[in-house]
Each structure stands twice: as C-alpha cells, then as structure tokens.
Amino acid sequence: MSLDAPEKTTPQARKITTKPRVSDQIFRGVVTAFSFSALVILALIALFLFLKGFSALKAQGFNFITSFEWTVFVDDTGKEVAHFGLQAMLVGTVVIAFIALFIAVPLAVLTALFLTFYAPDRIKKILITVIDLMAAFPSILYGLWGYFVLMPMAIYWAQLINKWLGWIYIFDVPEPIFARSPFIAGIVLSVMIIPIITSVSREVFSQTPLDRIQAAYALGATKWGMIRAVVLPFGANGVVGGSMLGLGRAFGETVAVFSVLNIVYRTNFQILYTQGGNVASMIIQKFGEAGKTEMSALIAAGLVLFMLTLGVNFFANYIVTKTVKSGR
C-alpha cells in the first residue's frame, strides 16, 4: 500500500453556455440598438455643429475664441468681411455664471442645512415640494419675472453697491446706467440654479453617518458644532458636485439671460454696468438676421458652448456619483 495520498487535482470550471432563443436575441439586439442611440445623438450633434460651423472656424482660426469682435459686412469691393470672435461672450458667460454661483451656493447650502437639521417635519415637506416645483419653472418665466419684477429692485441694490463699494473696480461704472447688467443676469440665474444645488446638498447632508453625529453630540457639541465637525466635511464633495451641475446649467441659459442682459460686444468686468453677454443668448439674438457666413459662425459658437457645458457636466456628475450615491 502506497503511503502517498492519491493525487487530487481540482477540476477546471466548466464553461456554461446557453444559446439564447431567437426572440431573446432580437430583444437584446433592439434594446442595445436603442441604447446606443444616446451615443449616436451626441456624436451627431458634435458632428453637425462642427461640419456646419467649420467654414467659420477655418476662417477665424484660434481667433474665434480669443478675439472679441463680431462683425460681418460687405466692404467697398463687394467682398464680405467677417470677424467673429467669441471672447467677449465667453467671458460674459463665465462672469454671470460665477455671479450666480456666488449668490446661489451659500443660499442653497444654508437652505439644505435648514431642511435637514432645523426644519420641523411639516415645514420640511412643504419646502421640499416648493423647491422641487421651482426646478420645474420654465426658463422664460424667470426671464419675465427677472425683467419686470426683479430688475427695478436690483437696480436699486446695484446703486447701493456702487455707492458704498464703487471704489472697487468691478463695482464701478463708467456711467450710472444699471439696468440689464451682468449683475442682474447673475441674480436671475442664481434663482434658477438654487433648486438643483439645494437638492444635491440636501441629499448628501441627510446621508451623514449617524454614529459620527452621535459622537459629536456625546462630546458636548452644539448643533452647529456638530454640523461643522461632521456634516460639512462629509458633504463638501457633494456640495461641490451640485454646484458644478448648477454651473453647467448657468452656462447654457438662454432666454432668461436674454431678457435681462444688454448684449454688447465688449468684455466687461464691471458687473453693475449695462453691458454683458453670454454665448447662448448671443446666438438667439443674431439668429434671426444672420446670413450664411454668420450662420456658420453662430453654429460654431454653439459647438463651443456644447463642449464647455459637456466638460462641466462630466466633471460634476463624476463628483456627484462618487460621493452622493456611494455614500462616503
């Protein structure tokens, strides 16, 4: 009798295959095809915007983004002369978006904290419904309200700011005309993006792990002490993600901005003054009367806007899904 134990080899795992029924194959095929439609649509958008905008891009080159002249006319020899530069509008887009963030983020975070930690149950439910409703308002409503209701008040505020803080460059104005300024557009935009930032912040605040909250309280913390020590560090990423989502929306806003902003082709950092711009509303403004060349330029502008918002949204969603959904 041999003293060796019999050789035991673990068998290899069997490959399990199944041949799906024809109906299932069709099912999977159809579903997959439709799902790739998202990819197809996005690719098509980029493609057509690029194709149709190409002639303008080619003629202007990199100047398209950096120069800030936008003129097209026919000169004495009958030749069409065109200069298309987006710089003023790009800068304007960023300026009003940041004004909007500056106002919206503190308000949204405070509101989210109020809803999560301070509001009594009934008020909380009502407020959440109201804020969700706010997210559903059509943008042109904000345009109307912004022009007829907000602007008179905002002009007064701008005058106050100019009076007391006018020694700072951005609050100074070359002439005392305060209507339809980037400041007012920024306020309107901020009201539009508050719902989404509040929503995301609220979701992440409410996921703060209870054991950490209890640890803070057991150490004798007040409610605010607990929020600073536990909730804000935990929720910081989510708030940033939500703010970027809001930023993406602010970049692309069209009709609301158009109603309350005087679109002028100069880069303007004096936000209280009646002069500004935003790529989306410029497209709307020029669209009606654009000739072929200008149309190409407008489409190219749309492409630039598309790339910009795509970038911001990609980044925002990355942050939001990383922190909010996985619950850090």
Place this chain on the structure above:
Amino acid sequence: MTLEAVKPIKPWAATPRDRAMTVTSILLAALTTFALVASTPMKGKLAYFFVFFFAWLAIDSLFVLRKAGVKGVRNGLAEKLTFLGALIVIMAVASILWAVISRGLAGLNFAYVTQTMRNASMFDPIGNGGIAHAIFGTLLLITIAIIMSVPMGILTALYLTEIKGKASGLIEFLIQAMSGVPSVVAGLFIYAAIILNTPLRPSAFLGGLALTILMVPTVTRTAQEVLNLVPRDLREAGLAMGATQWKTVALVVLPAARSGLITAVILGVARIAGETAPLLFTVGTFDAFNFNPFVGQNSALPIIVWSGLNGGAAESIQRAWSAILLLLIVVLVIFISARIFGKKSMKK
C-alpha cells in the same frame, strides 16, 4: 406606587420661558429697527429687513450668551442664518408665483383660450384674439416628443437594468452627458443637421425632435431607478418558469414598474413643456392652428411668451403674462401628476 400615574415629559422641549424670551427679542428687535431706520437716511424694505435681522441677531445673542456662552451664540447665529437662507429662497419663489398670478389673470378670458391670432395682432387690446392655437401647438409638441423619447428612454433603461451589458458604464455616462446639453444647442443641432441639409423646414415635428434630445435623459434616468426597484425575485420567478428574457420583461417587469414608468414620462414632459430656445430654431411661429406636424411652422405657448415679451408694448406684454400663467398651470398639473404617480410606485 402606581406606575400608571407616571407621565412622560420632554424636559428638553422649549419651555414657556424660552418662548417668552424669543418673543421679547423679536419685539425688541422690531423696536430697534424702527428707531434706527427713522433716525438714519436708510429707507426701503431692504433697510427694514436687514436692520431687523441684525438687531434680532444681536439681541437674541445677548440672551443666549447668558444661558450657553459663546458657543451657544455661534449655535444660535448659525440657526438663524440657515433660516434666513431658506426664507430668501421662499421669498423668491413666492415673488415669482405672485407675479405670474397677479399679472397673468388680467389677460385671461374665454376669448384668450379659444381664439387664435389669425385675425388679430398681439398689439391689439386684450379680448381680440387668443392663443388656442398655441395651446394646441404645445400639446402637439409634447405628443411628438413622447412618441419619440419614451421608446428610446425606456429601452435604454432596460439595457441598463436587464441586459447590463459591458457598455453600461459608457451608456450611463452618455446619458448624463446628454442631460447637460443646453436647450439652445439642441435646437441649433436640429437646425444645422436637418434644416440646412434637407428640404425640411421648421415644423412641429422638428421641434419635437429637438425636445426629444432634452427629454430622453430624464426619462432614462427615472426609468432606470424605477426598474431597479422591481425586486429580483420577480424576474427570477419568470425565468424559472422557462420564460424567455423578453417575455419576462414584457409580462412581469414592465407591468410591475408601470406607475414608476409613467412618472418617468411625466417628469420628462415637465422638463420640456416650458422650453423656449429650441423652438425658436425649429418651429417658427404661426398665427392659427396648424394640424400638420410635418409641414409648416407652428406655434406654442413659450413662443407666444417670447414674442409678447419682445414686442415691448403693454398689450403684447400682457399677453405674454397670461400665456406664461397658462404654461405654468400646465407645468404644475404635470408636476402634481408626477408626484401622485411617484407615490403610487413607491408604495409598491
């Protein structure tokens, strides 16, 4: 000792003394506000509001300082600040709602919702001409968008939840990217791709196409969440009975998720019902009913608001307010139905 006689209490709840202190501090703050505002050149609602808030902060802090020290003051300040933030947001919403209702009601009458602008111009006094054709246009656009985006949206959601293929991560990413497309770009795209390349001209159909681009991501994401809520056992039960996957999906999963899927569609509609920019590139304007979605320009509520606003005259602006009131009612109805259906699907 009878234990039934013991009454539960909440010693931590606000005592009458606490409440008295709060009321006192508010009254004192109000008094201080009036005194300050009267004696300085400040004026206006803004002045009252902020002076009151700061006065209240200061006075209340004094009370709290005695009871709980510096950290108590910080705590009280933080609490009031969060309340202020929420209050400002609420005031903004209230202002918007009030503006729409008070200004829009004036122009609403029977004629407004039943006539068209065929025989009137927007500068005519109210009572002449209406926006029935625009109401129809909006409904037409919504219908076209639903027809195109619901299959795409739900099928994509099905891919993500049932098939879970290798491309799932990519598809999810793309749907998220798509949800960030600005509405003006969607309109511009249809214009660049179709109107400039084909003989097709602005029509309701093209508007519906643009709106579909905006609607699909919302439908997909909500449908995905809802389908993920359907318990795995249901699917396994179907498959265990020998059904093919597609039969399981069609006869078991989809019916189970039905009210949630309806919510997804409703939310998608809410997203696009008020969109203006894409319509400006793809639908044009029209004075009367156009029942043909494929040929000829059309009208819609947002377009009326846009033209009214840009008209500049009092009459056209009045028409704009009334149109937006109607549009808001439409959006509200959609929103409320989404809530109702949403609750139903959660209950399951």
Place this chain on the structure above:
Amino acid sequence: MTMSEQTESTTPSSLSAVAAARAEKKVAGTSPLGTGLEARGVHAWFDKHHALSDVSLDFSAGTVTALIGPSGCGKSTFIRTLNRMHEFIPNTSMAGQVLLDGKDVYEPGIDVTKIRLQIGMVFQKPNPFPSMTIGENVLSGLKLAQIKTSNPDELMQECLTRAGLWTEVKDRLGAHAGGLSGGQQQRLCIARALAVKPKVLLMDEPCSALDPGSTLRIEETISELSKSMTVVIVTHNMQQAARVSDYTAFFLSDGGPGQMIEVGPTNEIFSRPRDKRTENYVTGRFG
C-alpha cells in the same frame, strides 16, 4: 489573562470568583470627583411605546457598574437617558430624575452641552472623525466645547496614554484616524472622551465589535479609569462584567417595558442572586 478565557465556563461560581478577586484588589475609599451619578425612577418612551420603567440606580463615585441583561431589555436606552442622548430620537419622552452630584441634569434651563461634557460616552461601533487626524480627534471635544487648554500636546499624550494607545500612535499623530484598526479606533474614542475630563464615562458595549486582544486592552483601561471617575458599562458578556465591574445591575423585559430587576456587588450577583430571574440569566438558562 490568556486566550483560554474564552473557554471559561459560565458557572456562577467561577464568575463570582473572578469578581471577588477583583473586589479584593480594589482599594476601598479612593474617591474621586463628586458624589457620583444617581438615577431616580427613570422611565423612557419611544412615541407611545413604554420602553423603560422605573429604574433607580445609584452609581457611587469611583466605581464601575456593569449593566447586563438579554437584548432589547432597555439597557442602551437607559444609558442614553443618563447623558441626555435619548432625546435625539424624534418623538421620545422620559420621566424621573438623573442626578449628577446631586443636581438633576434634566432641570429646565440647563445647558445640555455642559452635561455631556461631564458625562461622556463611548459607543459600540468606534466612531472617530475621519476628516480629522489622530491628534485632532483627541482634542476635538475641547474644540467643540470651545475649551481652551494651556498645553494641548500634554493633554493629548495623557489621554492617549490612559486609553492605552500612546505607544502605538505617538509617531503618527498627524495621520488620519481612518487608518487605525477597530481596536485602536475604539481606544482613540476613549481618549477623545477623556480629553474633556468627564466625571462619568458611559460605555455602550464598547468591545462587542472588537477582537479579544483589543477587548483585553480596553478592560485594563477601564480598571485604570475607575480610579478617577465613575464608569457605567453595558455589556452582553458576563465574563467581562465579572472581570471589570464592582457592581452589576440586571435588566429584563418580560414583553413590557424594561426594568431593573436587581443590583448588587458583582460577586454577589453571580454567586447569590436574590431574584430567580437573575439566577436564570447568569446560569445561562436563557439570554
């Protein structure tokens, strides 16, 4: 004490022997701060559900009291009424008094955060603040309470030493707390609780999520701590109660609200319990 502890039988005699040995080691009369903590007629409700009924316990200063009993009989709820953490759960109410040094902690107008500084708590699952470093964690209680200290480093070292963690982390006080093992995290939580110099330390099953090695360390810490404060520990582990506590209170719920059945010196509870139900529990007939 070695790993063979795990196979130790739970006969009352062996448990009481351990407890008796401990009682001998304890020097009578070493008294720290104040007169201790006393609960008088404490009840607790969750909404309408009466969870705890008429519990009266006197925790003398400088002693360790263990609360034992089967799951769900109200031990954790009771301990949370002592440092006013019970009220964080919505819709709760209570009745009775909790006296710290003779003053009721539930008196209206009192600053509850001050109470929690004097009655600290360590939880079942270690919960250091992950966004802070180890050093910051230890001092976080001071920061939250806005207490100034003249020598934070010294205080940090003292607390970490008392918690039995100093030698392991002294070179990495700037590292993030999340990198520590479970047992280390729990000792960090103990150090954190000690930094605000509480008179009483409440521990809610502090070792139930830890390995035996960490458990041992923490039990040693508890013995040390009792020299300068009062400790109340909830535990499921009767051997632990025997090893660590001077007094033991037995809780039980017979379907209704939880009640404290019997309290006494630990070795008596395990060797000559007065109540039949206590006897059934400590001999392992249920629970």
